[in-house]
Amino acid sequence: MKEKRERVPVNWHKELRLLPGYIVVILWVLFTFVLLGWVFAASLSKTADIFKNRVFSFPTGLHFENYIKAWGASNVSTFFTNSLGYSFISCALLILICAPAAYVLARFAFKGNKLIQTSFVSAMGVPVIMVVLPLFSVIARLNLLSSTWSNRFVLVFLYIGINAPYTTIFLTTFFSNISRTYEEAATIDGCTPSGAFWKVIFPMAQTGIVTVTIFNFINIWNEYFLSLIFANSDKLRPVAVGLYSMISAMKYTGDWAGMFAAVTIVFLPTFILYLFLSEKIIGAVTGGLKG
Amino acid sequence: MNKNRKFIIGFLAPAVIMFILVFLYPIIRTLMMSFFKIDSVTGGIETWKFEGLSNYQALITTPVFQTSMWNLFRIWFFGGIIVLSFSLLLAVILTSGIRFKKFFRAVIYLPNIVSAVALATMWLQYVYSSKFGLLTTFFNAIGLKSAAATQWLDSGHKFRALLLAYCFGMIGYHMLIWLSGIERISPDLFEAAHIDGANKPQQFWYITRPLLKGIFKTNITMWSVTSVAFFVWSQLFSTVTADTQTIVPMVYMYMQTFGAGNTVTERNAGLGAAVGVILCICVIVIFTLTNRLIKEDDLEF
Structure with missing residues (x-):
């Protein structure tokens, strides 16, 4: 309101x-x-x-x-559903993996806490080019790019891995701002530490979780380099890479209107998210920086 | 305590394992790879041939790689000046008390949420189009026929066209970083200065500027980190593989290792790894230099 x-x-x-x-x-x-x-x-x-x-x-x-044509004829529907699937699954798993870690990092003093946080912060500055070759080598040797489902799994795995440090650090800041009295009360009521987290703290962190998830969604939706290398066929490509191959093709067919329709389809989901949630997205950009 | 320990490990493990798999192990392995000659990326360690620094030597003497580094430097340096100054200007305007601040801020950041492929296509196919492009239409409308006839994407203009389009997309992000810094400065300071008769430019120079040193560092770091990963824009703006106008190290590495195009005579993943290490070193050097040169005075504000 x-x-x-x-x-x-x-x-x-x-x-x-x-x-x-x-x-x-x-x-x-x-x-x-x-x-x-x-x-x-x-x-x-x-x-x-x-x-x-x-x-x-x-x-x-x-x-x-134009839209009907682009959607049907040029594979846009496949790219679109792929991206939607990758983004949703990766975002959900990112929270499941990062929220508990962030909570522990924010709340408990133990050996290595500082080291983990520093490593995660530095990981945010590591260019993809520094990690992509070994990843490709290992994944290709495990033969994971040969079947459709394992290839999809690889993509989701990478999207999660690349975004995990940022998500964890963002949520760590968020959790450290929630008062400890809530877990204390929960523990007195007989909750285990993990029960206290999932039942009490996790729901309280909703705003932070939503914010970082929108941000992750946009990042994964627009991800290009990893998808280019790891998505092996048109069937698996997300929108960013799919759009690129389509644009290259449209130069020859000369269907400019169709190309702009495809561009609009790719850009619309993040745009609509942004229309409603621009304040939250802008908050996520600056919130992740104060690490 | 023992119970707590189990809990801590259980909660941390998935995230830490992801970090080790996607960052730590690959970084170490890339570093190693850069010292070997590796015929195929997927080859096991037993197929690697140790060659010391010869990958680095080969890179430094390769003209295409030199061009790509030079292009990246130009993007980083000129783009950095454009992006950081314009984003600061916009941030200062937005905090100067104008109306509809939130609306303006949202629109200026908007290009950052658009897929780079889509955004680059808009620029390439619309703004720079010589038939129905925005620039052509605009220059025709104000009567500058010669400017309207410019081919923005020919080899003489392409690099600048690329730089301009890229900068437009990046300014919103850096503006937000500046904003977060400016908004932390207490309004009392400005008020006091205003009462003492300082005008807006003076207030900026004597209050905002010194207090923004830390944010300036953040901006340079973020700009360098994203510049190094420059890839999509270059790929979209180049019409031929190994386009000397637009090639950047990451595109070179992609060609080198994943063999797109026929320009690569010998495949060597070790070279690709060396490109990665060089870029990483660049980021670290820039980071250390900015930390040395711009000392934060630990001002309380």
Whole structure:
């Protein structure tokens, strides 16, 4: 719910002083809107109209068939379902794996606690290129890329591994801000430490968990490099890689409208998430930094 | 205590095991690989041939790799100046008391949540298009026919086109980092300065700037970490494999090890590993240098 704000009377003198700032920001926002709006409009036009540069006036009406075509003919539906599946499963498992670890790191003093936290923080700065070769070598030698399901498993495993350090560190900060009195009360009531965590603390950390999950979802949805290397066939590719191969193909078929429709389909899920949850997403960006 | 210990280990184990499998072991192995000649990525250790530093020597003398490092440096350096200054400017504007701050902030960050492939396609196929592109339309509308006729994606303009498009996508993220720093500065300081007659630029120079040193470091570190992983944009902007205008080390490594294209005469995964190690060293050097050069004065605020 939006909080009701008291109307601040417009102080024209102050606003005038801020005018240069307004101009910069408004131009910036305008450009972003034109960029995204044009692509969206183009996805509803005919390729011929795009080339005549008459995208916003829709001289031949709205062409939703671009979407139907892109969705059906160009594998977009496969890429889309793949990405959806990978993202959901990885996000859920990430929480199951990272939340308990984060809780222990935030609450218990033991040998190695600091070391683990420092390692996780440094892992966030390690370029993928530094880990990808051995991963590929081991996974290929285990013959995991030969069957569809083991290949899917590999992708989910990697998405989890790559995002685990950030998720853990983010949640560690979050858990350390929850008062200890809750577990103390739970323990007095006869809860085991792990029972206290799952029944009392975990539900209380909901906001933090939701925030980091949205962030993970967007990251995994947009992940490119690992998917490019590890997804072995079109059947397994997520949207980012699939879109790339489609764009390369569309250059030859000349179906620009279809290409923009595909771009829109790829971009829409994260965009819709963002429309509703931009505050949370922005919070996750800066929240993960203070490690 | 013993019971607690079991509990701690049980809770930590999955995350730590993931870390060891996906980070620790691969990092050590990549480091080792960089000293060997390895014909196939999937070859076992018994097939590796120890060659000391020859992979590094080979890389340093390879013209394509030199070009890729030079391109990466230009992206890091010029892109860094553009992104960090524009993002700071936007952050300062947003905190100067303008209306609709949250809306502006959300829109400026928006490009960061869009898949890089989709965003790069928008730029390539729309903004830079010579037929119906935004730039062409815009320059035609204001009557600059010669600018409108520019081929933004020919080899003379491509690198700058790539840099501009990439920077646009990154500014939102760095703006958020700046914002988090600026918002921590107590408004009392600005108020006091305002009463003393300091104008906005003066307030920025004498209050915001010195207090933002720590955030500046964070920004440089994050910028360097993402720059090093530069890949998608380069792949999308290059029309041929090993396009000297846009090639970056990670693309080179991808070609080298996974053999995309015919430019690679000999496959050697050890070279790919060495590229990774070099990039890592770059990040560490930048990190240490910024820590040395920018001393945080531990100001309380």
